[in-house]
Amino acid sequence: xxxxxxxxxxxxxxxxxAFALIAPNVFSDYRIQFTFWLILIIxxxxxxxxxxxxxxxxxxxxxFFGVGMYVCASIQIGMFFDLGQWTVSGGEKTFIHTPDQYxxxxxxxxxxxxxxxxxxxxxxxxxxxxxxxxxxxxxxLGIGIASGELAGGIEIIGAGQGMTAPPWPKDxxxxxxxxxxxxxxxxxxxxxxxxxxxxxYSTRFRLVLNAIRDNEDKAEAMGIETMRYKIxxxxxxxxxxxxxxxxxxxxxxxxxxxxxxFDGREMGVFMVLMCILGGxxxxxxxxxxxxxxxxxxxxxxxxxxxxxxxxxxxxxIVIVVYLPEGxxxxxxxxxxxxxxxxxxxxDRKAQVTLD
Amino acid sequence: MDLLIFEHPILIVQxxxxxxxxxxxxxxxxxxxxxxxxxxxxxxxxQGELVIMGGYVAYFLYMNGIHPAFGVIVSPIVMYFVGIGIxxxxxxxVVDKDLFTSILATFGISILMMQxxxxxxxxxxxxxxxxxxxxxxxDNSVTLPNSKIFASAISxxxxxxxxxxxxxxxxxxxxxxxAQNARAAKILxxxxxxxxxxxxxxxxxxxxxxxxxxAITFTLHPYVGLPYTVRSFMIVxxxxxxxxxxxxxxxxxxxxxxxxxDYLLGTEFRIASVFLLLVLILVYRRFKLAxxxxxxx
Numbered sequence: 344x345x346x347x348x349x350x351x352x353x354x355x356x357x358x359x360x361a362f363a364l365i366a367p368n369v370f371s372d373y374r375i376q377f378t379f380w381l382i383l384i385i386x387x388x389x390x391x392x393x394x395x396x397x398x399x400x401x402x403x404x405x406x407f408f409g410v411g412m413y414v415c416a417s418i419q420i421g422m423f424f425d426l427g428q429w430t431v432s433g434g435e436k437t438f439i440h441t442p443d444q445y446x447x448x449x450x451x452x453x454x455x456x457x458x459x460x461x462x463x464x465x466x467x468x469x470x471x472x473x474x475x476x477x478x479x480x481x482x483x484l485g486i487g488i489a490s491g492e493l494a495g496g497i498e499i500i501g502a503g504q505g506m507t508a509p510p511w512p513k514d515x516x517x518x519x520x521x522x523x524x525x526x527x528x529x530x531x532x533x534x535x536x537x538x539x540x541x542x543x544y545s546t547r548f549r550l551v552l553n554a555i556r557d558n559e560d561k562a563e564a565m566g567i568e569t570m571r572y573k574i575x576x577x578x579x580x581x582x583x584x585x586x587x588x589x590x591x592x593x594x595x596x597x598x599x600x601x602x603x604x605f606d607g608r609e610m611g612v613f614m615v616l617m618c619i620l621g622g623x624x625x626x627x628x629x630x631x632x633x634x635x636x637x638x639x640x641x642x643x644x645x646x647x648x649x650x651x652x653x654x655x656x657x658x659x660i661v662i663v664v665y666l667p668e669g670x671x672x673x674x675x676x677x678x679x680x681x682x683x684x685x686x687x688x689x690d691r692k693a694q695v696t697l698d
Numbered sequence: 699m700d701l702l703i704f705e706h707p708i709l710i711v712q713x714x715x716x717x718x719x720x721x722x723x724x725x726x727x728x729x730x731x732x733x734x735x736x737x738x739x740x741x742x743x744x745q746g747e748l749v750i751m752g753g754y755v756a757y758f759l760y761m762n763g764i765h766p767a768f769g770v771i772v773s774p775i776v777m778y779f780v781g782i783g784i785x786x787x788x789x790x791x792v793v794d795k796d797l798f799t800s801i802l803a804t805f806g807i808s809i810l811m812m813q814x815x816x817x818x819x820x821x822x823x824x825x826x827x828x829x830x831x832x833x834x835x836x837d838n839s840v841t842l843p844n845s846k847i848f849a850s851a852i853s854x855x856x857x858x859x860x861x862x863x864x865x866x867x868x869x870x871x872x873x874x875x876x877a878q879n880a881r882a883a884k885i886l887x888x889x890x891x892x893x894x895x896x897x898x899x900x901x902x903x904x905x906x907x908x909x910x911x912x913a914i915t916f917t918l919h920p921y922v923g924l925p926y927t928v929r930s931f932m933i934v935x936x937x938x939x940x941x942x943x944x945x946x947x948x949x950x951x952x953x954x955x956x957x958x959x960d961y962l963l964g965t966e967f968r969i970a971s972v973f974l975l976l977v978l979i980l981v982y983r984r985f986k987l988a989x990x991x992x993x994x995x
Contacts (some may be wrong), residue, residue: 400798400801400802470981470985471977471981473984473985474980476796476797476798477741477797477798478980478983480797480801481741481801481976482977482980482981484928485928485974485976485977485980486973488924488928488969488973489970489973489974489976492967492969492970492973493970493974495966496967502966608809612805612809615802619802649817650813652809652810652812652813653810653813653814655806655809655810656806656807656808656810656811657806657810658806659802659803659806660788660806660810663792663802663806664788664791664792667795
């Protein structure tokens with residue numbers, strides 16, 4: 344696997360990794376922001392498997408995020424206490440996790456937060472991924488919102504009021520330590536996701552996904568069982584998005600159905616937007632898009648509070664209308680040689696513009 | 699959950715009547731959606747926000763001491779210009795792109811409008827009182843607010859006016875020609891750009907009528923637009939584009955479904971049931987269509 348990484352790339356990877364390891368310690372006040380930066384990148388690169396590589400624009404990946412969040416927190420609590428009483432009594436005041444219980448619960452919870460969304464993706468995949476184009480987009484939009492509304496009606500996980508995730512155990516260090524712990528956990532998840540997807544994109548799998556995007560009927564006619572690949576792709580996304588959801592639940596500490604877990608208006612749109620902003624169908628596009636978007640979002644959300652949705656709406660329109668190919672597409676247009684595309688000087692001269 | 703509806707069968711009549719009256723309103727919104735989908739090939743996620751904004755126009759009249767029923771006249775006029783404005787600013791740039799582009803762009807418009815309405819009218823649930831009174835049927839066991847009857851009557855009238863306009867007027871003919879074949883219409887001298895703008899404006903005006911009626915019969919809130927979009931999308935895919943009786947029937951069917959879901963599952967699952975029905979319809983449609991694509995084994 345390492346053989347397909349060339350020398351120039353290694354410097355980029357080391358640079359990013361060094362930044363991710365050093366920067367949060369230098370700017371330790373912003374460690375939570377760095378954590379969310381990584382989460383957003385994870386959401387964007389997993390969305391890219393559907394939206395970018397496969398051409399299936401989903402608004403429904405947010406469901407896996409929310410399910411992961413609820414599953415992780417419920418298992419963390421349910422392993423040691425009565426979940427119903429926890430939500431009724433406001434949780435953390437009556438029941439206290441010891442550090443051992445906390446970490447056991449966290450590992451098991453995260454495992455389940457990855458597996459259960461993947462199973463859901465597998466089960467509904469056959470029905471939903473058979474839809475094409477805008478029918479798929481609207482159907483997944485419906486799934487995302489319906490899951491939020493359903494979670495808002497289930498009593499045991501706190502219904503509309505939401506529930507609290509288990510608080511950080513008191514005796515092993517304060518909030519600083521907690522933030523540091525979750526930052527490195529998120530970083531580990533990010534590295535895992537990125538390496539896995541990088542490997543995935545070097546296999547035949549990516550070619551099949553691209554074939555589906557370019558012409559699904561033709562891909563089927565070539566003998567590819569497209570449904571199997573589509574479901575596999577969705578299961579992979581669900582796995583990592585669920586894990587990210589489980590982590591976010593613990594970082595935020597408070598889980599609410601419509602505003603935190605199944606937040607189609609924030610995270611659900613963000614992942615689409617970041618991916619398009621960076622450039623669909625590339626490995627680095629979503630990473631760049633998420634980074635740019637995170638900077639934009641943090642500055643707007645903190646300095647123009649109340650106007651953030653106006654800004655978001657305008658941003659969506661501007662990106663969709665004026666930058667549909669994203670930053671990577673723009674660069675590819677201007678500097679094709681950066682992408683290994685060789686253009687003869689004679690060809691360039693021979694180009695004629697029709698206007 | 700005590701299923702009240704089984705203990706008192708008269709509630710079935712109540713749910714049916716409520717559902718039909720509600721469904722006529724949904725059908726009006728869906729007709730606008732079908733219009734722009736058929737003519738411009740865009741799916742407008744901001745449809746529900748246009749409806750709610752139309753409702754707030756009526757509410758604005760009500761706040762200034764004018765009877766909200768006049769909103770039925772004022773609101774479409776205001777919304778027509780809002781629609782033209784949205785078209786000129788955004789929609790004309792996405793008309794010829796693929797459908798997902800228009801879905802995402804109108805999603806952006808929807809978020810923007812939601813927040814603007816939140817700024818202007820606050821995040822409270824509001825209602826414009828019409829004081830039309832109530833009609834009692836079957837020994838006072840079925841109650842029908844007159845405002846709902848008024849709303850359905852106005853919806854039917856609006857739909858009839860629109861159908862006649864599309865059949866008789868010059869612009870209506872141009873719109874229908876563009877829907878059939880935009881290129882051919884352009885060659886034959888139809889200003890398609892203008893047709894698109896008017897189509898979007900007419901759709902917004904329809905939403906304005908529906909919104910004004912919703913303001914007097916139900917409640918308004920800046921964030922409840924999306925369910926209306928989803929309902930109209932659902933009605934259009936069940937009925938098919940350009941099938942007017944189908945739109946009316948499936949609208950009423952959806953209204954009845956919602957009222958029964960409300961009684962059987964509880965009000966907290968009402969919106970969830972709408973979205974789940976959307977998913978079910980789409981998946982059912984997918985399997986129905988897939989039957990005609992068979993493989994050689």
